[in-house]
Amino acid sequence: MERSFVRRRILIVFVIAVFVTLAARLFVIQIVDDSYKEMASNNALRHEVVYPPRGEVLDRNGEYIIQSREAYDLMVVPRDVISGFDTLLLCRLVDVTLPMMRTRLERASAFSPRRPSVVVPGLGKEVKVLLDELKVPGFYTVYRTVRSYPRKIAGNLLGYVNEVNESDMSADDYYRSGDQIGRSGIEQAYEPYLRGEKGVRINMVDVGGVVKGSWQEGRFDTLPVAGRTLTSSLDAGLQAFAEELLAGKVGSVVAIEPATGEILVMASGPTYDPDELVGRERNNNYARLINDNRRPMFNRAVMAQYPPGSTFKMVNGLIGLQEGVLQPNNRYECHSGYTIGRGVKCHVHGSPLDLRHAIMTSCNAYFCYVLRNVMDEPEHGGIKTGGYDSWADHVRSFGFGRKLGSDFTAEYPGNVYGSDYYSKVYRGSWNSLTVISLSIGQGELGCSPLQMANLAATIANRGHYFIPHVIKSIEGVEMDPKFREPHHTDIDPEHFDPIVEGMYMAAHEDGGTVRAMGYVPGLEICGKTGTAQNAHRDHSVFVGFAPRNDPKIAICVYVENAGFGSSAAVPIGSLVMERYLTDSITRPHMVEYVKNLNISYPHYDLL
């Protein structure tokens, strides 16, 4: 009896030990160790990204210039794919060849067996419905938006969208493989507003990868937030007109509303249809565009560096007036040019002339005198000790030689050198005659068409400008206040009057450089031609605004290698301004003339 009592005790202890061991182990795996919970989520939960529709863009008249169209991406989770499914049927549905499909699936497996990858992007709704019916394990479709550009204008300005790459993903946590990102123009500059916010739908999947419904009734799902609608300052009709005029030419047209800095037109030629960079053919089109010698994807309006040519004479005149070395009535003689030093040639016009007439006729010699007087002004003690640099500071106050801070990510600063540059290049031995080309906007000056259009706006405003920008409002967000602050040049406003008058005379009086090709009755165009010398044939340049008082539009036109400013740039500039101000064209022959201009570009085309 005694012995069986001990054995009974031992057995009871054993039973309790067994249960305590089991409970202890359960305690560890159910409560202490969290890794099982994560593994369970990995097993049964699939985080499906819900893409928001990308924000759309309207022009200043409420017309769509960028739209989002419904589309679907075919996704794959390689782990859940069951071999032996009807690959051929799938390929036929999504219109992809079998070998192509195989490589894409292999790439997806290499990326991650568990995370979803895009197999075929941008499928139509009817294909999506068929795929959803087919229910191939491991494959599913997600809603995406695809861009469309209804007006087919302003390719470089609007930009394009494509899939994010490694560096995008490491730069911003928001992006995951397969996401879209804006690549240039508005699409890139306003990416944070346009992209919206992705949502997440957490689905439960079974062991075969088949979706079994929403997890926790969608408690942890988040809804996507649609991208914001932007309103551009662009006038789509005017933009299309400018692009029409630029067709076949290399150059750009930039028009600004002087009172606000809003960009009305920004055409860069040659251009491309932004819809070409959407959809199946995008890669082929992209390759074609990027290999085009005329570089259609180079936004000349903000990235090209041109000498300003004679359009720069207004700046020199203004600096002369501001520095007090020039009075509007000062007359200088022109002997078919400026004859001191190397000399600067000039064309035939009356002589001597005052400032207004010098602007009107674009006299080279006049501004050589002005520049030398500015730089050699005694109060600076010499050109190297401040004469040159005070001139350069004035120039920079117009926005030259630096980025204007517009809403273009790819804006180029251009160049306006300091005196140290010349001291280095000429080893200390230089004077105002060395830099005499600056007087007529040649030499070491580099400006973008945007900067020149900004000059036109600054003169139109008599001394100040607003940072040029192409988006005027964002739905639900305050625009950056920097676009509403006037930036004053360091030239007093009263000095602008004789300059403006000279520009008015250029377009209205006989002998004015603009009048022949740019006079439009009633428009009160003020303008200045430029014939910018460069390694090839001269660029045709026009800078102007209208009307004279309370100007509504300021414009800059560059047509590369078209010769005199009046031969191509003036007609284009005057036509665009007329169309904007009166909504009509009184000179259809001029439109025909511009369209029929045949300019050859051997240095682009014969590469």
Added chain:
Amino acid sequence: MTERAKQGSLLHGRVDWLTIGIALVLTALGWVNLYAAVYDGAGAAFDFGSRYGMQLVWIGVSLAMSLVVMLVDDKYYHILAFPLYIGVLAVMVLTLFVSPEIKGARAWLVLGPVSIQPAEFMKFAASLALARTMSVFGFSLGRLRDFLRVAAILALPIAVMFLQHDVGSAVVYGSFLFMLYREGLNRWIYIVSGIVMTLFFGSFWITDTGLLMLIIAGCTVGAGLTFRSWQGPLVFLASVAFASVAAWLGFVFIGGMDWRYYHILLVTAGASLPVVMALAYARRLRGFGVFIALFIASVAFVSVTDVVFDSLDTHQQKRILDTLGIESDARGWGYNVNQSKIAIGSGGFTGKGWLEGTQTKFNFVPEQSTDFIFCTVGEEWGFVGTVVVLALFCVLIMRLVAMGERAQEPFSRIYCYCVAGVFLLHVLINVGMTIGLVPVIGIPLPFFSYGGSSFLAFTLLLVVAVRLDLGSGDLSQTRL
């Protein structure tokens, strides 16, 4: 019968309602849980053709059968013990020839729409047969003839199960060691099995040198305990350590032989044996040879283990290695256990709620309505649920032990201990394998796993214990 009914033994006697209550609660929990395991997220209507529907039928059958069992006079269990045993054994042998192969085993008797696994009922029949054999007056496990009878009762069904390739069911017969210990089976059998198990697992867990040190230390401490002397053992340990280290250093510096320390230690300890034996003989320490024998046997066993392990099939080796935590392959054969642990582990403290278990609902856990049913408990009811279920089983087993102990005749006691052992082993192995404590052996969890045969068999085992408990209380009054 009528007279007994008039006495109201079923209502007024000592029916152990607690046991019945626990069984009913477990059955209810089991069924609800089975419903969740079968449930796949689609809100389908109740379906009698499904597993939970079938199980409900079996529950009904079992309840009816329980009523019959309670009404049958307990003496019939004495009388029917051997015929039942032989009958079930015969059916098992028959099954061997007519059964279709299901999952590699020929263990199923297909009778029209129902399949029966005779081995499940063999637990019951063997328990009765053991109780019948061992309750004979004068029976003693210490006597070879009696011991062999018990061995034969157990060996016959085990042999048939091996022929059926149903190793899982055979393992269950280890549960009778529980009852046999209570009935006085030599404790050395348990001690030796314990040592063997320790050495076996030790040979995987620790290095051979470490294990050898452990064996030497164990034998020395054992001898020290037995003879209540510590000087000798300490001197011995110090000598062996010194001699072996000196020899090892000698080999290292002088060179000549590339023996590992293990071999040197083995030789040193072996060489010390005659000296130690001589000293023990001189001091007249009786029984000292046991420790010498233990040492030699242990070393031999460890050496043989490697050979045996190498002879096992790869999947068996891997199961052992995984259970010991030495190797793990979550993608291959270890998938079941891994998914099972994920399901249970993801339940947390309170679980995900009934029908909310993603792992079971979406079929990540294999065999989830049979062998891995406990995953659903763990995932949907969490630690609270698993502990409640384990506690119910624990109390149930304790009740069986208590019923056995209060029985006035050995038949009931032995039978109750058999049932307690069977339940304990099923819970230990089934729950243990789902949480990676025990190798995967496909045996059901009582009242939870889907399957008519096992449900009926467990009910039968339990209700007969309750009936015998009741009968033993009424013996003095009702025996005619």
